Every structure is written in structure tokens, then in C-alpha cells.
Amino acid sequence: MISKRSCTMSTTSAANPFASQGLFITFEGLDGSGKSTQARVLADRLRKEGYAIYETVEPGGTPIGQQIRRILLDPANQELGAIPELLLMFASRAQNVEQAILPALEEGKIVIADRFTDSTIAYQGSGRGLGWEVVLELERIACQGIRPNLTLCIDVDTETALNRARARNNTNRQEARIDEQAAEFHQKVREGYLELARREPERFRLIDGSGNEQSTAVKVWDVVQAVLRDASPARSVSSSPSSNR
Numbered sequence: 256m257i258s259k260r261s262c263t264m265s266t267t268s269a270a271n272p273f274a275s276q277g278l279f280i281t282f283e284g285l286d287g288s289g290k291s292t293q294a295r296v297l298a299d300r301l302r303k304e305g306y307a308i309y310e311t312v313e314p315g316g317t318p319i320g321q322q323i324r325r326i327l328l329d330p331a332n333q334e335l336g337a338i339p340e341l342l343l344m345f346a347s348r349a350q351n352v353e354q355a356i357l358p359a360l361e362e363g364k365i366v367i368a369d370r371f372t373d374s375t376i377a378y379q380g381s382g383r384g385l386g387w388e389v390v391l392e393l394e395r396i397a398c399q400g401i402r403p404n405l406t407l408c409i410d411v412d413t414e415t416a417l418n419r420a421r422a423r424n425n426t427n428r429q430e431a432r433i434d435e436q437a438a439e440f441h442q443k444v445r446e447g448y449l450e451l452a453r454r455e456p457e458r459f460r461l462i463d464g465s466g467n468e469q470s471t472a473v474k475v476w477d478v479v480q481a482v483l484r485d486a487s488p489a490r491s492v493s494s495s496p497s498s499n500r
């Protein structure tokens with residue numbers, strides 16, 4: 256097990272002296288861009304390589320988070336305001352950090368999250384027009400200093416993403432509330448992501464997701480491999496790699 260002190264990208268912060276091991280990878284991108292697909296493929300590949308993996312999703316991730324997720328994504332909840340939406344996102348995240356993400360990092364696992372705070376920056380900060388500052392303020396309260404070491408943003412144009420989301424929603428209508436926003440909203444979200452990539456190019460990587468699942472997975476793997484070479488998180492000691500699922 257390699258100490259986090261030797262990592263070039265550390266989750267350790269003054270506010271969070273406990274997250275001294277592990278690696279936190281997040282997936283970001285528009286609805287339907289292919290995040291969940293790529294998160295799954297990456298988690299499987301890393302498990303095969305012997306890493307201990309904890310997979311999570313936001314909003315959701317914990318039993319309480321799943322209840323919050325239902326409120327957030329139910330298309331029936333049209334009256335949900337931008338501020339309650341923002342607070343619910345962070346309510347789910349705070350629970351997930353406390354109950355699952357921090358403990359997994361402390362165990363030296365690679366945590367793979369399907370969305371995290373960057374989603375809230377892009378959707379509520381840029382998309383809803385609340386601004387980034389209020390989001391970052393809540394992050395300080397909710398996340399205990401936990402920030403991703405690496406973020407993979409699956410970048411596709413809004414039309415491609417929406418077409419993929421719609422195809423998927425034919426089988427999952429009950430989570431379509433945010434997918435159903437106007438095209439202009441999704442464009443603002445994408446611009447939020449592109450701005451994050453400009454501001455934090457080391458951490459926040461744009462992955463061209465316009466190709467098929469396999470070609471996108473190759474691009475994801477190239478970036479992750481390079482980061483693992485630097486970070487060397489704990490590998491599972493057992494011959495059957497551990498999983499939370």
C-alpha cells in the first residue's frame with residue numbers, strides 16, 4: 256500500500272486530514288453523454304487490474320440519497336425551484352461523503368463517482384444561472400474538503416447527448432425531469448463544463464465522447480493509466496478484487 260504522501264494528486268486537505276489514501280475519480284458530462292457507461296467500464300477494468308473499487312452515483316449513492324434522487328429526477332416535480340434543487344443535490348452529496356466516500360477513501364479504495372460537485376457547478380451554477388460562488392459555498396459545508404483527484408468529462412454536443420438520453424429514457428421515464436429541460440439549458444451546462452476544463456486542466460479532462468463506447472473507453476483508460484502511474488493507490492491484496500456491489 257503506497258502512502259498518499261507520495262501522490263502527486265492528493266485528496267488530503269487541511270480541512271480533511273483523514274482522507275489520506277485512495278483516489279477519487281469522477282465522471283461528468285451532459286445527460287446521455289455516456290458517463291454511466293464509461294464509469295462501469297472503467298470500474299470493471301480497474302477491478303480486473305486488482306484495485307479495490309467503490310462505485311457511487313449522484314444524486315443517490317446512499318439509501319437516503321436515493322430517496323432524494325427520486326425527488327430531484329421525477330418529471331412530476333415541475334414546481335421544484337432552483338434553490339431547493341441545489342440544496343437537495345448537496346443534501347444527497349453530504350450524506351454520500353460522510354457515509355460512503357470518505358470511508359472508502361480511508362480504506363485506500365479508488366472511488367468512482369458518476370457525477371459530483373462539478374455537475375452542480377455546471378447545472379445549477381451555469382445552467383440555472385445561480386452562479387458558481389453559491390455552489391462552492393455549499394461544497395465547503397457538504398464535502399469535508401473532498402475533491403476529485405481526476406474528473407473525466409465525457410464531452411459530446413447537446414444534440415448527441417439528448418438523442419442518447421431520449422433513447423435511454425424510453426426505458427426509464429421516471430428520471431427524466433432534468434433531461435427534459437430546453438436545449439438552451441443544456442448548452443449553458445456544456446459551457447459550464449468547458450469553463451471548468453479551462454480553469455482546471457490538470458484535474459478536469461475533456462474526453463471526446465462522440466465515438467462509440469469502445470473508442471471512448473480507450474480515451475478514458477489512457478488518461479486514467481497516466482494518473483495511476485503517478486498516484487499508485489492501494490491495490491487489493493486478495494486475489495478476488497473487492498467490490499461494494
Ligand SMILES: Nc1ncnc2c1ncn2[C@@H]1O[C@H](COP(=O)(O)OP(=O)(O)OP(=O)(O)O)[C@@H](O)[C@H]1O
Nearest residue numbers: 285286287288289290291292419420423466467468
Ligand atoms: N459512445 C456511445 N455511443 C452511442 N451510444 C452510447 C454511447 N455511450 C453510451 N451510449 C448509450 O447512450 C445512452 C446513455 O448512456 P449513459 O446512460 O451512459 O449516459 P449518462 O451520461 O450516464 O446519462 P445520464 O446523465 O442521463 O445518466 C445509453 O443507452 C447508452 O447505452
Ligand SMILES: [Mg+2]
Nearest residue numbers: 290291292369
Ligand atoms: Mg447516467
